Amino acid sequence: MRGLQLLLLGAVLIVMNVTPGNAQKVKVGEPAPDFTVPSLDGKTTYRLSDFRGHRVLVFNWASW
Numbered sequence: 001m002r003g004l005q006l007l008l009l010g011a012v013l014i015v016m017n018v019t020p021g022n023a024q025k026v027k028v029g030e031p032a033p034d035f036t037v038p039s040l041d042g043k044t045t046y047r048l049s050d051f052r053g054h055r056v057l058v059f060n061w062a063s064w
Contacts (some may be wrong), residue, residue: 026032034049047057 004013032048036045036047038045
């Protein structure tokens with residue numbers, strides 16, 4: 001039983017560590033890749049490149 005628990009734990013940790021193949025990896029000091037986000041009302045789309053030359057703070061928040 002203990003071996004099965006360790007096996008399941010290992011499988012979960014491996015799955016949690018997998019990133020999608022199309023994910024872009026950014027290194028510290030490199031420019032961020034361009035991305036788009038919708039506005040809260042969904043009528044406007046903002047691109048990171050729209051703010052080139054300005055400081056941008058990206059704040060990710062989740063209620064969970």
